[in-house]
Amino acid sequence: MKFLFILLIFSTSFPLWARGTYQEPTEFLAETFQNNVPKASVIWLSGEVRKDVSEILTHKPNGLRVRYWVKDKKSAWILEEIGKTEPITIGFVINNNEIIQTKVLIFRESRGSEIRHDFFTRQFSNAKLTTENKLDRTIDGITGATLSVRALTRLSRVALYLNNQRLTKNDTP
Amino acid sequence: MRYLNLPTLAITAALSLPIVANASEADLQKQINELKARLDVTTEVIESSASTNKSTGGSKVQIGGYGEMHYNNLNGKGGAADKTEMDFHRFVLFFGYEFSDTIRFFSEVEIEHALASSSASGEVELEQAYIEFDINKQHRVKAGVFLIPVGIINETHEPNTFYGVERNPVEKNIIPSTWWEGGTALSGEFAKGWQYDVSLTSGLDLGTTGTTKVRSGRQKVSNAQAKSLMTAARVKWTGVPGLELAATVTHQDDYTQGLGTKNSAQLIETHAVWQKNGFALRALYASWKVDGQTSGYDKQKGYYIEPSYKFTDKVGVFARYNQYDNQAGDSSQNGEKKQTDIGVNYWPHPDVVIKADYQSQDNANNSDQNGFNLGIGYQF
Numbered sequence: 001m002k003f004l005f006i007l008l009i010f011s012t013s014f015p016l017w018a019r020g021t022y023q024e025p026t027e028f029l030a031e032t033f034q035n036n037v038p039k040a041s042v043i044w045l046s047g048e049v050r051k052d053v054s055e056i057l058t059h060k061p062n063g064l065r066v067r068y069w070v071k072d073k074k075s076a077w078i079l080e081e082i083g084k085t086e087p088i089t090i091g092f093v094i095n096n097n098e099i100i101q102t103k104v105l106i107f108r109e110s111r112g113s114e115i116r117h118d119f120f121t122r123q124f125s126n127a128k129l130t131t132e133n134k135l136d137r138t139i140d141g142i143t144g145a146t147l148s149v150r151a152l153t154r155l156s157r158v159a160l161y162l163n164n165q166r167l168t169k170n171d172t173p
Numbered sequence: 174m175r176y177l178n179l180p181t182l183a184i185t186a187a188l189s190l191p192i193v194a195n196a197s198e199a200d201l202q203k204q205i206n207e208l209k210a211r212l213d214v215t216t217e218v219i220e221s222s223a224s225t226n227k228s229t230g231g232s233k234v235q236i237g238g239y240g241e242m243h244y245n246n247l248n249g250k251g252g253a254a255d256k257t258e259m260d261f262h263r264f265v266l267f268f269g270y271e272f273s274d275t276i277r278f279f280s281e282v283e284i285e286h287a288l289a290s291s292s293a294s295g296e297v298e299l300e301q302a303y304i305e306f307d308i309n310k311q312h313r314v315k316a317g318v319f320l321i322p323v324g325i326i327n328e329t330h331e332p333n334t335f336y337g338v339e340r341n342p343v344e345k346n347i348i349p350s351t352w353w354e355g356g357t358a359l360s361g362e363f364a365k366g367w368q369y370d371v372s373l374t375s376g377l378d379l380g381t382t383g384t385t386k387v388r389s390g391r392q393k394v395s396n397a398q399a400k401s402l403m404t405a406a407r408v409k410w411t412g413v414p415g416l417e418l419a420a421t422v423t424h425q426d427d428y429t430q431g432l433g434t435k436n437s438a439q440l441i442e443t444h445a446v447w448q449k450n451g452f453a454l455r456a457l458y459a460s461w462k463v464d465g466q467t468s469g470y471d472k473q474k475g476y477y478i479e480p481s482y483k484f485t486d487k488v489g490v491f492a493r494y495n496q497y498d499n500q501a502g503d504s505s506q507n508g509e510k511k512q513t514d515i516g517v518n519y520w521p522h523p524d525v526v527i528k529a530d531y532q533s534q535d536n537a538n539n540s541d542q543n544g545f546n547l548g549i550g551y552q553f
Contacts, residue, residue, distance in 0.1 A: 020310050058523065064216050065216060084237070085235040085237065085269060110277070110279075110305065110313070113362075114366065114411050117365060117366065119365075119366065119412060119413060119414060120414050123414055138450045138451070139414075140414035140415030140448055140449060140450075141414070141415060141448055142411050142414060142415070142417070143325070143329070143411065143417040143446045143448075144328070144329055144411075144417070145411075146329075146334060150523065
């Protein structure tokens with residue numbers, strides 16, 4: 001019991017969280033755009049876009065559209081995907097068709113929270129999409145967090161894909 | 174009688190905007206803007222409805238499962254039986270319920286070998302059924318029936334997550350997986366990339382014969398003798414993507430549960446998992462010290478090493494060398510088992526797998542089963 005007590009005291013001194021909100025989506029956007037957040041735009045998940053997103057996710061998307069924020073060449077995307085049983089909310093920032101930031105904003109699963117750490121998310125830095133809508137690199141997983149890793153990887157592909165779509169289709173705000 | 178739901182009403186309202194035949198351009202633009210506004214409202218209502226109807230988020234109940242069917246075609250020699258069988262080895266359903274953001278229930282019910290009756294080898298098992306409470310954002314505690322935090326496959330054993338039709342024989346016969354007990358456990362993180370689990374649970378009942386394999390001592394929390402409880406502790410490090418290092422120790426004061434001479438049992442297990450690009454390596458070592466047993470059963474140990482390579486998201490190959498001995502305390506007992514497996518996994522979907530492998534045994538007692546296995550598995 002003494003060991004447990006020491007462990008609890010020791011661990012509560014670390015700034016880490018397993019489940020919960022790491023950063024509010026509004027704070028993520030404010031940080032991304034230096035407190036000058038542009039008006040949200042939307043891209044509709046219909047037709048070919050819906051089909052391609054379904055292929056990436058391996059299931060139909062829940063929503064009908066996705067909001068995004070764009071300023072100059074930088075776009076921000078806040079997406080959700082279920083890991084094992086609960087949705088994980090992740091923020092991506094894309095510049096010049098490359099991911100420049102990946103941040104787990106809200107993690108609700110019991111297992112797999114290691115994906116929030118920098119040592120994992122930095123694998124997505126400068127990741128691009130291939131012509132087959134796959135990442136241009138292999139993402140090394142975390143044992144026991146397979147489903148969370150898979151969810152994050154899928155969402156990174158969706159963000160890059162939708163960013164390409166917005167550049168080609170110029171959706172209305 | 175069917176009632177119109179909210180999305181339907183919203184769509185009906187949106188489409189009810191009157192079209193004016195000879196409208197001016199300004200009127201048309203006004204109508205377009207109004208339609209766009211109504212479309213936004215309609216979309217929000219539909220999306221809101223969808224989010225409250227999906228299996229997570231809106232509903233507090235979660236359902237999942239996995240299963241695997243095997244075909245074994247093995248030739249026995251040296252007294253070992255031939256085995257040519259088709260078996261739906263495991264059919265598992267998960268049920269979970271979120272009481273609140275910090276209290277949840279999780280369960281796993283398994284049917285083994287398709288048919289459970291007095292004349293069949295199958296079993297219906299409750300492998301997990303616990304309530305988990307978040308203490309804070311770093312730590313959680315659970316109570317009920319749960320999997321012991323040990324080894325690679327004891328807690329993560331859905332068929333699409335490992336190579337080989339059958340689970341590796343070392344974790345099966347030494348750890349012994351799948352191993353679950355009833356009790357309480359504290360889990361969490363104590364530094365970046367570091368996790369811990371400590372548990373106090375029911376333990377093994379190895380009886381008083383002094384010649385029992387640890388696997389035979391599992392009580393499966395079925396009117397389990399609980400005079401002597403078991404403690405387990407695991408530390409796991411996943412601080413580098415693709416790498417897991419972990420070690421578990423368990424201790425039980427009296428594995429006879431008060432029915433014989435008091436004797437203790439301890440397990441030490443350690444493993445490493447490394448994944449880099451398509452390459453992966455799993456290595457595990459486990460060793461039991463079971464005081465007071467005879468005929469070599471006082472020491473039961475084993476290890477395996479499994480390199481694998483995934484050519485694409487869909488195809489991977491592996492080889493595995495397994496060595497274990499449930500009578501390692503006495504080499505004259507010829508209890509040492511060696512098995513080499515090679516095979517292939519094909520994933521038509523990340524959650525569906527088709528497997529084939531070949532196994533070759535070289536056991537000390539010369540009683541071997543060699544041949545091939547086929548399997549199909551899934552999880553959802």
